[in-house]
Structures are given as C-alpha cells and as structure tokens.
Amino acid sequence: MEATEKQLTKTIATPRCFTPIIKCVGFACDMRCEYCFFRDQDRTKKLMSQTVLESLVQQTLANNPYSADFVWHGGEPLLAGIDFYRKALEFQSKYRKPRQVVRNLIQTNGNLINQDWAMFFAENGFGVGLSLDGPREFHNRYRHYQDGSGNYDRVMQAIDMLKEYDLTPGVVCVITDLSVGYPEKMFRFFLDNAIPIVNFNRADSVNQCGVPLPYVPSPVEFGQFLLKTFDLWVEEDNLEVKIGPIESIIHCLVSGECSDCLFSGECDHFIIVDAEGHVYACFSDGYGESWRLGNIANLDFNSAEFQSLSNKTREIREGCQTCKWFKVCKGGCLCDYELNFPLLGEKNIVCQPLQMLYEYISQKLRNFHLI
Numbered sequence: 001m002e003a004t005e006k007q008l009t010k011t012i013a014t015p016r017c018f019t020p021i022i023k024c025v026g027f028a029c030d031m032r033c034e035y036c037f038f039r040d041q042d043r044t045k046k047l048m049s050q051t052v053l054e055s056l057v058q059q060t061l062a063n064n065p066y067s068a069d070f071v072w073h074g075g076e077p078l079l080a081g082i083d084f085y086r087k088a089l090e091f092q093s094k095y096r097k098p099r100q101v102v103r104n105l106i107q108t109n110g111n112l113i114n115q116d117w118a119m120f121f122a123e124n125g126f127g128v129g130l131s132l133d134g135p136r137e138f139h140n141r142y143r144h145y146q147d148g149s150g151n152y153d154r155v156m157q158a159i160d161m162l163k164e165y166d167l168t169p170g171v172v173c174v175i176t177d178l179s180v181g182y183p184e185k186m187f188r189f190f191l192d193n194a195i196p197i198v199n200f201n202r203a204d205s206v207n208q209c210g211v212p213l214p215y216v217p218s219p220v221e222f223g224q225f226l227l228k229t230f231d232l233w234v235e236e237d238n239l240e241v242k243i244g245p246i247e248s249i250i251h252c253l254v255s256g257e258c259s260d261c262l263f264s265g266e267c268d269h270f271i272i273v274d275a276e277g278h279v280y281a282c283f284s285d286g287y288g289e290s291w292r293l294g295n296i297a298n299l300d301f302n303s304a305e306f307q308s309l310s311n312k313t314r315e316i317r318e319g320c321q322t323c324k325w326f327k328v329c330k331g332g333c334l335c336d337y338e339l340n341f342p343l344l345g346e347k348n349i350v351c352q353p354l355q356m357l358y359e360y361i362s363q364k365l366r367n368f369h370l371i
Ligand code: SF4
Pocket: 029, 030, 031, 032, 033, 035, 036, 037, 038, 074, 075, 076, 109, 131
C-alpha cells in the first residue's frame, strides 16, 4: 500500500542536506565474499516497501533543495529488481522541484547485469559502481559464491555490457594481503582492461567481534601501495585515469575542497537507510542498534540521537585540530576509528599512512608548482 499524501507531507523539523545510502534489500546477496562486512548478518531478502521508498524519496528531495544523491547499496541492490528502481524514479519525478538535480548511484557485484539493466542504467543516467579486486587470481580468492567459485568472469562481462551502452563503471577494488604487494600489476591490470576509474579500499581490519582478520593488509602496507600507485599514475600522465582516494587528496591539497565524503568532515550528513526505513549513522553499518537515528518517515535532525552523532563527529575532529594536515584530512573516515569496538580505543587506525600520503603527494605537487 502506498503512503497517503498526509503521511508524506509531515513537516521536517530542521531541513538539512543528507545523502542516503540505501539498503533496499537488507543484507541479501547472491555472493559470500570472505571479507564481507555483512558476513554474519541475516542474509534473507527484505525488500523495501513502496511506502518506505516514497517516504525516502520525498524526505531526501525535501532536504536537498539544489541537488540530491541516492546511493543504492547492498547486500546486492540489483536483487530488488528493475521495477523497484522504476518506482523510485517515478517518486523522484513526483517530488523533484524545478531545476533540482537528482543523481542515482548504484554499487553492485555485477552478477545480475544484463542488457535490460544496462539499458535501464543508460536511459536513466545511473552511475554504476562494480566490485572488482583486480586480476582473476586476486579477485576470485576472496570474492566468491557460496560454493567457493569466484565471479571474476561475470564482472568482466558486466563491464563489457555496460560499455556497450556507453557507460563507464567506476570500480571499487578491495586491496587484500594478496594484492597489496603488487601495485604495478594492479595498476596495469585496470589500464589494460580499459577501466579508468578505480577506487582502492582496504577491507575492514576486524570482524564484528573486534577480532583482527588475516587477509587485511596493515594500514602502513596499504599506504605504501597507494604511494606507489600515485607514482605510477604520475608516470602514466593521463587525466582520464582516476584513482581514488589519490584523486581526492590531490583535489583537497590543490583547491582545499573535495566532494569525497572521506575528506569532507561531514560524516553526519551520510545516513544508512534500511529496508524498513530505519536510519543509522554511516559508520555503524552492520552493527545494529547503537547508532540508530530514527526512521526516514519522520527524520528529526534535532533528536538526541542525531545530536549525539554530530557531537561524536565533532569531538573526534577536535583531537585532530593541531595536525598540519587537518585542512585536507579533517580527521578522516569514522569507519577507521573502530567506534564500534570501544576496547580498541577511539583512534584513526590509518592516521599514520594518511600523513605519509599527504606528505608525499604534497611534496610532488610542490615540485610541479601546483601548490
Ligand atoms: S558482493 Fe558485497 S554484499 Fe555480497 S557478499 Fe560480497 S561484499 Fe558482501
């Protein structure tokens, strides 16, 4: 049943820009990657109802008067089916104001992408992100189905299919113990396969009980991987090649501004919305109730929960005020603070490699007289 106008026009106490990261099928996924953040969660598909969807769209457009982003995430968001996204677009048309820019971004494992999906994404201007961990031997080791077989071939097919429709997917690549020692091999792999937009990530370092995971490179190893990748990128001298987070760091250093949430210092503006409309802090993903902020149907940015999140976001950054890189870094990502594991202490576990990166890249930029 769809929401009535009355339900959907509830006043919002304090309008404030936010970006929803939408878990429209809960933690459901057709894969069982080793490092999956949701490995111990209930993987039953919970499809977001049209009532919640309409409420989500209405609230997001009302709070972001100039431009609004919808980030469709998983589990595996394509399990929701094309009709779910057609409905989302319908609601976006219904609530969009004149000249309001609306963007849809979807992050998928690629398994379900076929001609229909590719055409749908192309026709409706979706930004598509795919998960690909580099060459077959690296990717298939940790990204696999329940039977243990990897989906490398499927992802490569998905990329080709998207290209047929003139879409350039951005790739999210998780760096593991296997790949961290091979920055050149990784860089060449993406270039040789005409994949110019890659975002390198580090897998979560602990499981949901706070126990360190074996296949995760140390923060310093990951930092060194990025340093080497930066050198390779400079040598390549091709601005079409965009490597995250290096590109964002360069933007921050050169212009002092960056659209990447990692360097925005505004983690309280990114919220997770689950299939039932519950809203959570971005970094709390998968850890349940302690950072639940309310429900999308009646968001209240003045609530105690939101205040607590804003305070936490601010407090953490206060500890960084004296850092010479604060203007660029702003304390980094709250996911890197182990906030879900108080026993580990509240410190940014990637602070050292971040400083190493800022120092190295800024020195190079000075040599090129760019800063
Ligand atoms: S594809 Fe994503 S959601 Fe699915 S198991 Fe792998 S990491 Fe988890």
